Structures are given as structure tokens and as C-alpha cells.
Amino acid sequence: MGSGERKSAGKRPAAPAGLNRDVVLDAALGLLDAVGPDGFTMRALARRLGVYPTSIYWYFPRKNDLLAAVVAHVLRDLAPETDPRDWRPFIAGLFRRYREAMRRHPHVAALTGANLVSNAAVDLALIDGILAALVHAGCPDERLLAAFDVVISSMAGFATMEFAALPGEDQSAWVDDMRAAVAAVDATRHPHLHRLRDRMANRHFMLRWENGTTVPLDAGFDAHVAVVIAGLEAFMHHQES
Amino acid sequence: MGSGERKSAGKRPAAPAGLNRDVVLDAALGLLDAVGPDGFTMRALARRLGVYPTSIYWYFPRKNDLLAAVVAHVLRDLAPETDPRDWRPFIAGLFRRYREAMRRHPHVAALTGANLVSNAAVDLALIDGILAALVHAGCPDERLLAAFDVVISSMAGFATMEFAALPGEDQSAWVDDMRAAVAAVDATRHPHLHRLRDRMANRHFMLRWENGTTVPLDAGFDAHVAVVIAGLEAFMHHQES
């Protein structure tokens, strides 16, 4: 379901500048990995390709279409090889593969999840695979699609947050603020946080100043997979409405 | 832990243009609600305030600082009134309140989750409350912080995706593409999706062309809350490592 597609199925007479859809796409992913969403510019991409900025518009009519294609490229082949009929390994493998894709290209985390366009990225085979897994897990039909939504949002939610973008380059000030706030936690007002603040500082959500590229949340991720699978089991097989 | 703070605790002699931090913040949230992140411009905000664009920089040194403050403002007072010792209603209420905040200001969904800066937004009381809830649920100490990460990412993940931003204003083309793709699902290659495609079209993740503001995912959200709570229960009390 790609947008910005060219139909020309005819012979291509070796374009003068050697540009084509895949070349632009590869360069775009390289640029995004290198500079992040803020630095990702049509003009910077053109510089990288050695062409005029407007040349890119022949292949992608808008910057958003190009970014959507990049997301689609990164998220291709997410479905695990395991048989969906063995639903637990299938779901766990899916989550793991999604996370690995985000780890390889952390800057796309900001473009997924919070953007509906990226939905067009994911292939129908993956959707069918998840539905198959849930059906074989014994999910009743009237809960199937709710369970599906839980799987999708859980798959994307954790990794999106783990690799959340850092603020601009003047990090130092905000890092100092974070450190100070964590160090100054009041023992009587926030006793639990006070007790755990050294273990939590920069290692858990809401108290980090680095993201998953430098400080992975492995324990949290494993817990997340276990929680979703155990919770789905209960949700699918619990009696009452 | 706000950034871009002014220290001047002294008397303020009624600024000529009537500008101050709260006025700017309110106008910023109003502008964001009205036009979304793409239209959110320092110059547009200045127009709305009747001042020069550069005036805003007196209160917020960078656009990012202003956006972080807007996120912080929207996410204030998330902690439910219920006692964290009753951990299930506490977690469920927390998720519900987070979702309601996103529903009130859907455009901030794109700014949370995928952005580390927004972390500075959330107050320490909320973190302490979640930790208290998990401790009173009987979570063993060595699993406490992993469970905490599951709670945070689950709280933010679903709502962020439910209110994910739509593409630009030329929706029609991409909506037609989505409709066509859903209608053309192959019955033999994707049997489950084929069977469910009418029920899923525009109503579930990955197959939507509208977001939660017009098509809420109520069933999915309720399932998500149930799954996380039941899954946490299992994770916290399961014996083996």
C-alpha cells in the first residue's frame, strides 16, 4: 500500500543522475540514522545524493511520503519464522524483532507509533499472523480484535519509548536538572522513590537522560513481554464479560 | 524540574505587552490544539499573542523548551485520588486519566512517548505512587523496577498510538489507498484478515485512516488495562526467575 508510487513499467533509459526510488530511500535512511529527524532535510538529502533538492520530488511527492517509505522499509519482515499456532513464541518473537528494528534505527522510533502514516508501512502478512496466533490461542471471537489492539500497541509502545529521542544538543543543562531532581527527592514525601532513586537514575522511564541506544532496558522489556503474554492468556480465557 | 525557568522572584512591574510565562503557555497549548505540531510555529504563536516572535524567547529560550512545558502542563495531576495500596484501581485509574488527557489534547500525543524531554514533565509524586502501588501489590524488590517500566510504557503506549497524528491535509489519496488495500485482502494468503477486514477497517490499529478523536478504541483500551493488570499480577507472583 505504498504511496508516492510511479507507474512507469516501461524501460528506463539509465537516468542521467543515476537516481531511482531505492537509491533515494537508502540515502534517506542513512541520513536519518546520521542526523535524526530534526536534521533530516530534503536539501541535506539532496546534498548527500549530489543532486538538486527538487530532483527528489520526482520519486517522492512530499517529504512525509519519503519518511513513510523509510519507516516501511525499516519495519519490513517483522513476522517471526515460528508458526503462529505456537502463539507464545510468536508474540515474544514479534516483540523482540520490532525492538531490534528500532535498535538498529533508533531515530525512526519517533516516526512510528505517534504517526498514523506509518500504519501503511506494516504488511498484511503480519496482521494475519497476529490474528492467527490469537485464534490458535483460543481467543473468543468477540475479544479477538481488542486483543489484537493490545498486541499492536504493546509491540510498538515499549520500543518507541525505550528509544525516545533526546533533546537538542545542549543536553548538559537538562541533564544537570534531571540529576539534581533525582538527588533531591524528599524522603518523607516520596519514600519509595527516595529509597530507589540511585537504582532508577538514568536506568528507568521518566528518570532517564539517555535512551535505549546507550542504556538498554532489557529487564523492563523482558518483563513487558511476560506481562502481555500472561495478561492476554487471562483476558482471552476469563469467563465473565 | 522545569527548564527555561526565570529566577526573578522580585516584584514584576506589569510588563508593557502583558506577556508572562503562563500567558505564553496557554496560548501555546491553544495553538497546538488548533493547528497541530506541523503548524505550531513561534511566529504563529507570536501572531496569536500580538507580539514579535522574538518576545517569546524571553520566557522560553528554545521552541523545544516551550513544547516540553506544554506537555508538562497537559500531563499534570495524573495520579488518581484512590489509595495506591489498592493497586488495581490505582493503575486502572492512572491509565484512564492519561488517556483522557490525550483525548483532550490529541496533538500532544505526538510529543510524548517518542520524546525524552517529556520525561521531565511528569511529577515525582506520580512515580512514587506507582512504586507504592506495586510494593503494596506484593511485588518482590528485584522485579519492582522492571514492573515500573511496564506500567509507564503501557500507560503511554496505548494512548499515544490511539491518538497518533494523521498525515497532511491531502488525506484523500492515502485514505483511498487504505480502503483499497483492505478491500483487496487475499482470502487464501490472509484468511483471518480476510474474514475480519470489514470489522477491522478504520476501527483497529494498522488499518485506520482516522484516529481516536473520531474513532475511539474503547474495547481495545479496556482490554489493554485488563491485560496489563492481570499480567503484572502473574509477573509479580510467579515463582521461577
Add this chain to the structure above:
DNA sequence: ACCTGAACACCGTTCAAGT
């Protein structure tokens, strides 16, 4: 079919200057 080149209507941010 594919790319150049100029041009339009914008941006965020800096900085000196005013009051």
C-alpha cells in the same frame, strides 16, 4: 522520463537597540 535552476513563502534563532 528525469533533472536543473530560479523563485516563493516561509522557518528558528541571534543580536543590538529601545524603554
Add this chain to the structure above:
DNA sequence: ACCTGAACACCGTTCAAGT
């Protein structure tokens, strides 16, 4: 302390023109 006003170095996108 707070705001104006000009200026800098950029943007995405359009459109006519070339080959």
C-alpha cells in the same frame, strides 16, 4: 526587565525550462 526590529541562515515546495 521586557520587548522591538532587523537580519542570518536556513526550510519545503512550485513551476518553467532543459535534455
